[in-house]
Amino acid sequence: MRFGIGYGAWTGGPRGDGHRHGGRDHGPEHAAWKQGGGPRGRGRRLFDGGELKLVMLKLIADAPRHGYDLIREIEGLTGGGYAPSPGVVYPTLSMLDEMGLIEEQQSEGAKKRFAASDEGRAHLAENAAVVDGLFARLSAVGAESERTDGAPIRRAMGNLRQVLQHRLMREDVNEDTLHEVAALLDEAAQKIERLK
Template sequence: MFGFHKRMGERHARWHAMRGGRHGGFWGGGFGDAFEEGFGGFGGGRGGRGGRRRVFDGAELRLVLLALIGEQPRHGYDLIKAIEERSGGTYAPSPGVVYPTITMLEDMGHIAEQAAEGSKRLFAITEAGKLEIGEQAEKVEALFARIAAMGEEPGGEGRFPVKRAMMNLAMALRERISRGDRSPDIAHEIAALLDETARKIERL
């Protein structure tokens, strides 16, 4: 048990370092956190005053992600997109909770990384993960029913295209920021693109 918690701490430290911390400027995690906060008006998974809804607790989210990976190998963004689609576009968990949960599932031995092209990490379920899903079959069914019910709530469907586009942008920025080249010129180019898009939206 001690070894498991030690590995979790090491994994979390590496994950946090990759994000650049909370105060790393444009190329740091502070930018990503601020962008994720911007999803507040479009639904999502963060609780707290004025924040997004917390739909699942940690154990429930682990089970949902494990079940989705059990259907087919998936990477982080694919998991977010799958939940969003199942909810009719009314809910998508934050990358800030999905990626640490993936790390936890890997450390628990329920999923394992697979060979994949590109920089995205692809995960498949293990025999231990399949056993867990089998033992929790009724709960998994109830959790997916809860997700499907969100799509039947009034008022959410009109936000789906915008929310999807925002999530795509957030993931593109996160993946670009995580790469080695973090020159000021690249940062200015990205900022110019975002500013231009903002101006076009204001003119609609």
């Protein structure tokens, strides 16, 4: 079914959050995205309501894409600071398709690739200021990620995670060991906090 939509109606549903479509809930991953941006969302709630739909529509209008492309592109725009989960992206693609804002293209393989329809481009033009604001937000998250999540920090965090998993999985781990590990982590946290 195709219908004209202003941004106010774009959020959909009686609650205005756009997270139900056709009377169905999109499941626990969808709820996780609302709270923390999905599995890789790093605890941030980046978009509300129909905002992710607009971001995806703009990316599809820029170049035909399939779902995985959209996840990678959004993650790239935020420097890895946010990536919507497949449990959010694929139902949103279906919704955009049902609204007539995108159209499936011929593509090789099993992945469905979509391009923006004329109606979708018109919708983007009507909401250009909103779209610009959303992409500015993505850029800000990317800049923050670059400042706070550089390669050396990621490497060190990965190393710490592996060491903890390896050491704490051993059979000889007792309560004293756990307290010692916790004390070392607390000490490191305090030293980092005191850095200038």
